[in-house]
Amino acid sequence: MYSEKVMDHFQNPRNVGEIENASGVGTVGNAKCGDIMRIYLDIDENQIIKDVKFKTFGCGAAVATSSMATELVKGKTVQEALEVTNKAVMEALDGLPPVKVHCSLLAEEAIHAALWDYAEKNGIKIEGLDKPKSDISEEEEEEEY
Amino acid sequence: MYSEKVMDHFQNPRNVGEIENASGVGTVGNAKCGDIMRIYLDIDENQIIKDVKFKTFGCGAAVATSSMATELVKGKTVQEALEVTNKAVMEALDGLPPVKVHCSLLAEEAIHAALWDYAEKNGIKIEGLDKPKSDISEEEEEEEY
Amino acid sequence: MDKIIYLDHAATTAARPEVVEAMLPYFTESYWNPSSVYTPASANRKAVDQSREIIAKSLGTQSQNIYFTAGGSESDNWALKAAAEAYENKGKHIITSTIEHHAILHTCDYLQSKGFEITYVDVDETGILKLDELEAAIRPDTILISVMFANNEIGTIQPIKEIGEIAQKHGIIFHTDAVQAYGQLPIDVDEYHIDMLSASGHKLNGPKGVGFLYIRKGLKLRSFIHGGAQERKRRAGTENVTGIVGLGKAVEIAFDTMEERTKKETELRDYAMNRILAEVPYCRINGDRKKRLPNNINISVQFIEGESLLIMLDMAGICASSGSACTSGSLDPSHVLLAIGLPHEIAHGSLRMTLGEETTKEDMDYVIEKLKEIVEKLRTMSPLYEDFVKKNS
Amino acid sequence: MDKIIYLDHAATTAARPEVVEAMLPYFTESYWNPSSVYTPASANRKAVDQSREIIAKSLGTQSQNIYFTAGGSESDNWALKAAAEAYENKGKHIITSTIEHHAILHTCDYLQSKGFEITYVDVDETGILKLDELEAAIRPDTILISVMFANNEIGTIQPIKEIGEIAQKHGIIFHTDAVQAYGQLPIDVDEYHIDMLSASGHKLNGPKGVGFLYIRKGLKLRSFIHGGAQERKRRAGTENVTGIVGLGKAVEIAFDTMEERTKKETELRDYAMNRILAEVPYCRINGDRKKRLPNNINISVQFIEGESLLIMLDMAGICASSGSACTSGSLDPSHVLLAIGLPHEIAHGSLRMTLGEETTKEDMDYVIEKLKEIVEKLRTMSPLYEDFVKKNS
């Protein structure tokens, strides 16, 4: 069901953990769907993401997308991190099963939520960043027959 | 599906044939159902059935019941022959499958028709013999579930 | 007698050894439920998908359009009932033929009891649908045309492409019961404009209890069996992995061997039909001489009744079947033979022999000799033959 | 790892070697259609009847009341749809439970769309139907009560006899989905006042793609699959002889070995449940501790999600399943776990392990050790666990 990359990131997730006194923390998720992701960011004065950690309650895809998302934003600037889309995460994982696409959206949202928290804490405004939704709505797949 | 007796009478039918100048001939049947039976009787002046022959177009059970019915009436008086019921034919054959019960009725009717013909030809009345129906009505089995 | 000559391949066929071999591992070793998430189960998902792929390819379509069922009857029921339900807002009129299998006819009876109107289009004396009557039967509220690809009794092959074109022209869904044709004839669902097609595994040397329904992409048909999300949520029930694998293997072989096999069968069929016509007096061939299934022989033998004939053939080690549906507990003669215009007595005296690839010329020679003997014997006890002889002497 | 520990017997089981052996001759040698009239075919009619007899005996009824189907889902669909149709003049109200299998629930959705009204009676926190609510739900227009014998996720066994008595008292037909219970528990349809019962072969070491519906004599239910006259005209389609023979054999063995097998499974189940409760912190047993299927373990492991757990168990060679229906392409947590009152996060973290007769104590010891490791690993990455620890420190 999952690609080898997904399985690798699930079995050996990168950047699991917490950051004390993080620059920004974002938690998103949906108890009904069963996925909750929390991202910790350590951002320096040049708006570079020096460290990132995550914790995720969720399925294999949720864990793997969290892990991959943290890899993709690590070392990037805040602006660059903002451009890490769910599509980028999915591509980096060699794809996800259709029912699991929402996990990658969740990862994107978690990064945004952490960035929003950082922005709020520091009283800055990040171009192109909206207040994150606390919940990712589930979309029923189209039955295309 | 058929008892051994039925198979025996089907494979080796007794009394197949015609009787020239028979005392009575009866043909009954139902083209729709696919069974036609003809019975020839040779009856002497003491109303004893000296010989009997049959021809049947029909399934295995039709042939076997014809054969058995001729055996059962041979040597009997007209009155005795009248008492050979379809039940007696069936019993003598060790039973018939439910869908084939109508064949034994047909055999009974064929005997009656031949007796009726004999009675008419000789201007006598046989106690208890009605004009035969030319056709045996099919009864749908009850679905008993 | 020891040897059995099986001439009832239209009733069912033996599973090929390769088919059984393909199935075996899935009974006791790889027995997983294909929907399970653990790794071993993915082999079973793949096996199911591979069969689907084989079947899709055989029909010139994509595997997502193939839905596994428990056989031809379920496929027929599903196709008709689901189409009726899905399109009843458009209309409640359905067209079919007078010579369909009971899986279609009795489903139509059921739909009629639910307020649908059914038109039964007639066939000509060889069993071919009257296309002009079909076209004339179409109304604005017609939602479905269901005509079998080839008939199970007399083997007549319908002008499916023409029917498909008529259906398409009028924007009506076209279903075909291809239970007898699939595996014997090449079928391209797009070329023939077929929207739904039923098939059954045990008619083509596959296992019993498995079949499929092809449903054209875009048709909004619902489930017939509701429950789990199997078969793209359209047919619930744990997948019959062994059956599906066996079906896939059978289809693969049937299509690989089709050309050679059907050529051989056609020759043998024609040889036997010609000999019977020449050597058995007062008999006729039912169905079309050319547009017929390669393996189907159906004759009517005048003055004798089908069941007696069958029992006597059986005693000679020959398995055949009768046009008469006596076999199924009913006393009516075959609706198909009546539809092609046979009178009742003759309809009752019909014999179907359906060949298989293992049938030999020697087999058929033996069968024809036996047939001649039996016909003679039965005629000596037939009152109909007696009348005929007297009338003509 | 090489060895696989299969703990998903509720999903499907391996066919027993004896079952496959019993089936084999019917694929390639005795492949006849049981409805055919020739002599060889009568062996297949007998084989089918023998399986019917075995099943009838196992339920304390006569063989004429057993109808073969393609599996549990078809049986459930047939029972509900045919009863609804047959009795809709009496009323259009149906009662079922909140924890039924989707084969029942989705069929109820369908019937609802056809104008039937469905009442879903609740269960208590161990999953046992609330009998007082059942009785209160009965109305003059109630025509059917359908409650499963034992639940497929949490294993809870329902008070079937009491439900049967309530149904009988009110003159309402009672159907039970016994797909999980049949072969594990003794069932007497008369004693329990069961009017219809569904079962499926592959849950009791029989083949996939075959099952049956018991219908009490006198119930005027019609066909679900229309067509040929098979199964006393109530279920069309060439009989799946191999499947039916395999099912018969599986039932025979399941009932012969039931006592010993379920005793062993019950012990192992209780041993494992007790160890898990003692050794895995923050987990609970779902379902009733006593009134549960001998082979069912269902636990909720707090703070972790079911699919991750399953994948990690899979990597350790352990096949289990999650209460979460993620597996079937849906993202909702199990309706059964929600019905017994679990909050969503906990419902998502549940694990079902269903034992088989081949499961050993060593297997379960290994599984428990692995489970402990995995739970610990997943908790270190769980934000829910982090919050919990912080709150309580």
Ligand SMILES: Cc1ncc(COP(=O)(O)O)c(C=O)c1O
């Ligand atoms: C309780 C219950 N009912 C019905 C079914 C459906 O049975 P099948 O998959 O054989 O159609 C299952 C199993 O999947 C089940 O556990």
Ligand SMILES: Cc1ncc(COP(=O)(O)O)c(C=O)c1O
């Ligand atoms: C034309 C046709 N349709 C449908 C069926 C039903 O198929 P099955 O018996 O596999 O359900 C048959 C065979 O019995 C058939 O010949």
